[in-house]
Amino acid sequence: MTSYPRIAPILCFLAFVVLLPLASRAAETNDVAVYVVRGMNLTLKLSANGGIVGAIEGGREKNILGRTKLDGCVQVGETKSGKHFLSGEVGFTRTLRHLASGRTLTVVDRFTPAGESIRWEIEIVSAGEPWTTDIATELDYPATAATRFWTAWSDPERKAGEWRDPLVLLPLASTSWTFGGLTTRSDYTALPLATIAEPPDDSGLSLVFSPEDAILCGSRLTTTPSGAIRFSRVNYRLGGGRPVRFEMNLVAHEADWRGGLRWLTARYPKFFQPPNPRADAMAGCGAYSGDEGPIDVAKFKQMAFRINWKLSDDFPYMGMFIPPVTNVDEKWERSCDEKAPADKPSWTTSRRLNDYAHYMQTNGFYVLDYFNVTEFGKNMASPPMKPAGDPELWQDPRAFLQTQLPGAILIGGNATCYAASVVDSGDLAFQKFILEQADRHLRLIPDSSGICIDRLDWLARSNSKADDGVSWIGGKPARSLCVSWNNLLAKLGPKMHAGGKVIFVNPIYSRLDLLRQVDGLYSEQGNEGRPLNACALMGLDKPVLAWSYNETLHQPDPDSFFQRHLLLGVYPTAPYPWNNHCMTPAPAADQAFSDYGPLLDAMRGKKWVLAPHCVKTTTTGVKVNLFEVPGGYALPVTFGGKHEFADIVVRNLPGLVAVHCAARHPGNETAASLAPIFKDGALTLHVPLQRGCAMVLLRNRAENAF
Numbered sequence: 001m002t003s004y005p006r007i008a009p010i011l012c013f014l015a016f017v018v019l020l021p022l023a024s025r026a027a028e029t030n031d032v033a034v035y036v037v038r039g040m041n042l043t044l045k046l047s048a049n050g051g052i053v054g055a056i057e058g059g060r061e062k063n064i065l066g067r068t069k070l071d072g073c074v075q076v077g078e079t080k081s082g083k084h085f086l087s088g089e090v091g092f093t094r095t096l097r098h099l100a101s102g103r104t105l106t107v108v109d110r111f112t113p114a115g116e117s118i119r120w121e122i123e124i125v126s127a128g129e130p131w132t133t134d135i136a137t138e139l140d141y142p143a144t145a146a147t148r149f150w151t152a153w154s155d156p157e158r159k160a161g162e163w164r165d166p167l168v169l170l171p172l173a174s175t176s177w178t179f180g181g182l183t184t185r186s187d188y189t190a191l192p193l194a195t196i197a198e199p200p201d202d203s204g205l206s207l208v209f210s211p212e213d214a215i216l217c218g219s220r221l222t223t224t225p226s227g228a229i230r231f232s233r234v235n236y237r238l239g240g241g242r243p244v245r246f247e248m249n250l251v252a253h254e255a256d257w258r259g260g261l262r263w264l265t266a267r268y269p270k271f272f273q274p275p276n277p278r279a280d281a282m283a284g285c286g287a288y289s290g291d292e293g294p295i296d297v298a299k300f301k302q303m304a305f306r307i308n309w310k311l312s313d314d315f316p317y318m319g320m321f322i323p324p325v326t327n328v329d330e331k332w333e334r335s336c337d338e339k340a341p342a343d344k345p346s347w348t349t350s351r352r353l354n355d356y357a358h359y360m361q362t363n364g365f366y367v368l369d370y371f372n373v374t375e376f377g378k379n380m381a382s383p384p385m386k387p388a389g390d391p392e393l394w395q396d397p398r399a400f401l402q403t404q405l406p407g408a409i410l411i412g413g414n415a416t417c418y419a420a421s422v423v424d425s426g427d428l429a430f431q432k433f434i435l436e437q438a439d440r441h442l443r444l445i446p447d448s449s450g451i452c453i454d455r456l457d458w459l460a461r462s463n464s465k466a467d468d469g470v471s472w473i474g475g476k477p478a479r480s481l482c483v484s485w486n487n488l489l490a491k492l493g494p495k496m497h498a499g500g501k502v503i504f505v506n507p508i509y510s511r512l513d514l515l516r517q518v519d520g521l522y523s524e525q526g527n528e529g530r531p532l533n534a535c536a537l538m539g540l541d542k543p544v545l546a547w548s549y550n551e552t553l554h555q556p557d558p559d560s561f562f563q564r565h566l567l568l569g570v571y572p573t574a575p576y577p578w579n580n581h582c583m584t585p586a587p588a589a590d591q592a593f594s595d596y597g598p599l600l601d602a603m604r605g606k607k608w609v610l611a612p613h614c615v616k617t618t619t620t621g622v623k624v625n626l627f628e629v630p631g632g633y634a635l636p637v638t639f640g641g642k643h644e645f646a647d648i649v650v651r652n653l654p655g656l657v658a659v660h661c662a663a664r665h666p667g668n669e670t671a672a673s674l675a676p677i678f679k680d681g682a683l684t685l686h687v688p689l690q691r692g693c694a695m696v697l698l699r700n701r702a703e704n705a706f
């Protein structure tokens with residue numbers, strides 16, 4: 001079957017700006033429409049002051065208001081406006097004064113038709129000494145009782161406890177979401193967008209923020225029941241004549257949570273597609289084990305196992321993952337802070353690491369070696385032992401950090417695991433140090449599939465001793481560790497990808513803009529609902545693996561455990577020998593993974609299908625999703641409880657008239673053929689369920705391979 005691409009925006013269209021008859025200056029008010037900007041499916045009405053004062057969405061006129069607001073500032077003088085008939089851009093320039101400080105600044109808002117969206121750009125320039133104030137984008141939407149809202153929330157209900165489905169539209173409420181979240185208890189959005197939907201007339205509107213902007217920590221999305229939406233940006237440096245710029249887009253679409261996502265993934269594909277396409281074939285259940293022994297290959301393939309993120313006990317200390325050895329047989333002492341098999345020696349070599357990676361690769365599995373770019377050392381509160389000029393200085397992490405990488409120190413001493421220090425990866429000397437290790441990894445461990453970088457949670461911090469040219473915190477410059485990360489990955493990513501390797505991350509700090517150079521995610525906190533949801537939504541087109549414990553199988557039961565992973569396209573951690581603080585082999589766990597393994601296998605290489613209303617069910621309680629996979633589609637049907645069948649409708653996809661359909665069920669090795677009905681462009685399926693579940697496979701009839 002032809003692999004059908006995700007529906008993308010049509011780029012060629014005729015868009016224009018209409019200059020409405022101007023009222024007299026004396027009669028003009030801020031809410032009078034002076035300009036109209038027309039896109040394909042959305043029209044914005046703009047006032048003389050550059051605010052949105054109305055919209056026509058899907059042929060329906062709505063009293064939508066919007067504006068750029070800087071906290072504590074008021075306008076001085078009149079707004080200057082201009083239009084460009086060729087591009088359709090309308091621009092507004094305002095002068096504002098900050099009441100508390102008396103500072104002035106210039107704010108420019110530009111609105112431009114841009115395919116399926118209308119682009120809204122902001123530029124702020126202030127002279128004089130650096131300062132800051134909150135910068136907000138505000139929309140006032142005329143919400144009713146029928147209006148619904150969606151964002152890429154960690155938990156739509158903002159409650160503690162069990163997992164909750166993020167793929168639901170809910171009424172607007174008084175809520176606040178940080179962009180990016182640190183813990184399993186915080187409420188955050190992992191993607192920079194807000195969607196409003198009107199199910200009765202099947203219309204929707206999304207405000208989407210660019211992940212290419214530098215979005216500093218503390219930025220927040222807030223909503224109210226009446227329809228007020230505000231995205232506040234904090235700690236941006238104003239002053240010095242340096243412009244601060246942001247880009248957003250308003251997108252009209254159907255009343256579906258997929259609408260805004262569809263536009264976001266099409267506009268910014270480099271944040272969603274793995275830079276190394278090899279990652280798709282690697283997708284499967286994971287492990288975090290230091291065991292280097294042979295495994296039962298057939299058993300683990302039955303469990304859909306594919307990736308071992310090699311446990312962090314092979315390095316001499318945190319940060320020094322591959323020492324400056326001269327050949328593949330040169331030994332170094334491992335840290336040995338983690339439990340390991342009795343026959344594993346206290347030393348290792350590059351050859352030994354590669355031999356294990358080669359064994360796994362030969363048998364259809366993949367090894368990711370441990371990296372960490374935010375922590376360094378071991379027992380760092382101890383005094384240095386070696387002098388700066390010692391040829392083996394690398395063996396002393398305290399002396400090495402203090403003499404070779406002093407600008408990277410963020411929190412010295414015993415600050416984290418391994419009694420290591422916390423470092424800032426924006427330091428140029430530290431970046432050089434990491435890139436040298438990447439070179440050694442490419443050269444000395446060629447059969448390793450790549451690296452998985454741990455502990456992105458430290459990226460929520462800023463370094464007050466450095467300057468990223470963007471941040472202003474506590475009255476002084478600082479460097480956001482998010483900016484540091486993106487700067488390092490812009491160098492590390494191309495190097496690893498050119499060598500055929502992949503980069504996975506443990507995104508304890510979940511936000512899309514950190515993933516430009518990332519091929520896949522392995523969330524250490526994925527056993528919890530919030531990180532599981534966030535990672536699934538960040539990894540729409542990338543492999544996503546989630547931490548699992550034996551106890552997680554009973555939260556609340558094994559079927560629910562696997563079915564939430566199937567619904568979200570996420571692979572759990574498999575019961576692998578010597579797994580470290582995660583799923584370990586046990587008869588019940590082994591059997592459960594063997595039962596669900598073929599269903600998990602069916603979604604390898606998945607890309608979420610985001611076509612309008614592409615899949616739905618009329619069976620109460622059932623949850624469905626749809627993935628494009630090599631050769632066709634995979635459709636998880638989950639949470640059917642005691643239902644024996646579920647009725648599913650698939651639409652708005654090409655080729656549905658010529659598909660062969662079958663269903664895989666947990667614990668059943670044979671796929672059951674289905675008899676679909678195609679009518680009026682929609683495919684209807686009556687799907688038998690076992691344990692409340694099925695994975696429906698859609699393939700071209702000519703292939704007929706399941």
